[in-house]
Amino acid sequence: MDIDSLRSFLAFTETGSFTRAAKQINRTQSAFSAQMKKLEEELSVKLFEKHGRNLILTEAGTSLRVEAEKIVTLHGNTVTKIKRYQDKQPLRLGCPEDYNDNLLPLIIERIYAVEPTCSIQVFSRPSIILREWLDEGKIDAAIVTRSPNSEEGYWLCADKGVWISSPDYDIHNRPSIPLALFQKDCKYHAAAIETLSKKKVPYHLLACCDTSSAQRALVAAGLAVGAIGQISVSGDVTVVDSLPPLPNVDIVLLCGVDKHPLLEKVNLDNIFDT
Structure with a gap:
């Protein structure tokens, strides 16, 4: 019982005529009649009966109509959903x-x-x-x-450079500020060193990190001060306002x-x- 046969069967239920149903699905009447005969043979029941000059559904045909509508609708919905994955590119x-x-x-x-x-x-x-x-x-x-x-x-968006430290980190009264920065290609790496050097603030580079998790871990542990974008500030560190300002950047x-x-x-x- 293929889906095409069920669609053809429903075309008859809508038109009440083999001739009109065949035209609706762009088939010859003989091809349509053969398809309906095959459907009856497959189900081993009579789906149509004569009523005067007209052809109507039998009790089995009426029952099939209800189920066929469900199957065709489910089939159509399934095809639509699956086709959404057609030519999908991650x-x-x-x-x-x-x-x-x-x-x-x-x-x-x-x-x-x-x-x-x-x-x-x-x-x-x-x-x-x-x-x-x-x-x-x-x-x-x-x-x-x-x-x-x-x-x-x-x-x-635009992002503002900020200094970060652990919440209880005492940045004052230190002979030199330990820094945990990103690698040298990071804009905040160069800006942090340039800003502190110009303001003659003593510092030393404790760690050069290639991940923010490594940098934040060192800062959150109270081992160093970091320079990052404000968008990246997490709850385990705090922004330090007492150091010279850092530049803004655009994120694209x-x-x-x-x-x-x-x-x-x-x-x-x-x-x-x-």
Whole structure:
């Protein structure tokens, strides 16, 4: 009992005539009659009977009509749902670890809202590596800190540089401030050292980290002071206001040469108004 036979059968229930039903489904009357005969043979029941000059449903035919409507509707809904996965391409998205907590969920929420069947692979690497991967075609898009004096990428938000320490860390009365910073390609790494040097604030570089979790762990443990974007501040550290100010940066979304179809659908304006 294939779905095509059930559709043809329902065409008869709608039109009340083999001739009209055959026209509705673009078949000859003889082909339609053969299909209905085969359906009766498969079910071993009579589905139609003569009533004067007209053909009507038997009791079995009436029962089949109810079930056929359910089956055809379920089949159509199933096909529609499954076809949503047709030509599906996972989005390979790069995101520095320090943006994972606050920025990444907002972006994925926007994508998920317009495409519930989306599949996203997230790669947490420093911005410099993500740029290289984007150029090499290893990822489709990347959330990065915008390069100075450039208009690259799709602007997401601005971020303010801040100093962080553990809540009970005493930054004063120290001969030298121990620093835990990102790698040298990070804008806050260079800005922190340059700012402290210009203000003649004694410091020493305790650790150079390539993940925000490593940096935050050292800072939260009271071993060092860090410099990060305000968007990345977590509850286990506190912002230090007594040190010289750090610069602001723009955070952007860079896309590959061939923009991923998912990103064509997503509106990333006012990302923090969610």
